[in-house]
Amino acid sequence: MCNWSLVSRPGGSGYSVEEVTLENLRFNHGWLxxxxxxxxxxxxxxxxxxxxxxxxxxxRSVDLVRSLATDDAHAVLCSLESLxxxxxxxxxxxxxxxxxxxxDPAAWDEWIKPIYGWxxxxxxxxxxxxxxxxxxxxQCADAILGIENETFLFNAAIDSLRAWRQTHRxxxxxxLRGNGAGSMAGSTGMALSGCEHAAVDQFHALMQERxxxxxxxxxxxx
Numbered sequence: 008m009c010n011w012s013l014v015s016r017p018g019g020s021g022y023s024v025e026e027v028t029l030e031n032l033r034f035n036h037g038w039l040x041x042x043x044x045x046x047x048x049x050x051x052x053x054x055x056x057x058x059x060x061x062x063x064x065x066x067r068s069v070d071l072v073r074s075l076a077t078d079d080a081h082a083v084l085c086s087l088e089s090l091x092x093x094x095x096x097x098x099x100x101x102x103x104x105x106x107x108x109x110x111d112p113a114a115w116d117e118w119i120k121p122i123y124g125w126x127x128x129x130x131x132x133x134x135x136x137x138x139x140x141x142x143x144x145x146q147c148a149d150a151i152l153g154i155e156n157e158t159f160l161f162n163a164a165i166d167s168l169r170a171w172r173q174t175h176r177x178x179x180x181x182x183l184r185g186n187g188a189g190s191m192a193g194s195t196g197m198a199l200s201g202c203e204h205a206a207v208d209q210f211h212a213l214m215q216e217r218x219x220x221x222x223x224x225x226x227x228x229x
Contacts, residue, residue, distance in 0.1 A: 010035050011055050027059035029104055043118050046110040050119055053104040054142065060100055061144020063093040068151045094148060162225050169221045176214035180207050 012033045016022050032055060034048035067090040074082035110119075 011052060024059040024062045027056055029053065029056050029100075032056065039118060043114055046114055047119055049104055049109045050115065053100060056104070057097055057100045058142050058144060060093075060097040061142055061147075064090065064097055064144040065147050067093045068147050071151060090148070090151075097144060165221060165225050169218055172214060172218050172221060176211060176218070179210055179214065 012018060012035055013020075013022055013026060014031050014033050015026065029049070029052055032052045034052055037044050037047050039047045067086065071083070071086040071090055074086040
């Protein structure tokens with residue numbers, strides 16, 4: 008679901024990535040009341056803007072692969088420099104927006120962080136990698152710049168995603184089995200009441216399918 012829109016454009020209109028800035032973005036459906044709503048909006052929309060700036064990272068990554076295929080050292084150097092500038096521009100969005108003046112760290116830690124997987128312990132230690140808002144542009148740059156370790160890093164990300172989904176399967180089942188009397192996490196809201204056991208079983212089965220799909224993506228090392 009796309010949970011944002013542009014202030015300067017009506018719904019369904021075309022737009023360019025240059026228009027996607029925090030000032031021109033609207034967070035459509037929040038779940039926290041003021042004053043926390045503003046912090047949630049800034050946090051979520053920061054990743055939307057980061058991905059917009061990341062479009063250049065993907066293009067420059069493709070350019071780098073093309074230049075490598077030509078064995079032209081000068082072209083490779085130019086491509087690397089262009090990719091570096093694109094990554095800096097993408098990173099600047101995070102540095103500019105994720106500040107205590109816009110997002111109170113204590114409020115973020117209590118009300119926003121719990122809905123993502125950062126810092127969760129799945130039994131084998133704290134989750135790393137695919138446990139939060141993972142952006143395609145960042146994964147693209149990681150894949151291009153980590154070629155020597157691509158199999159190891161890819162499998163490590165897959166294993167992390169598997170662990171996160173297993174944790175999500177457990178916490179989701181607890182949420183469905185709740186009696187409606189308490190909050191399951193800082194920003195999840197009240198647990199559901201009167202939920203049939205069949206729904207819990209179905210949720211468990213669907214999550215298991217996702218876990219199985221995830222593990223099939225691992226690269227088998229020779």
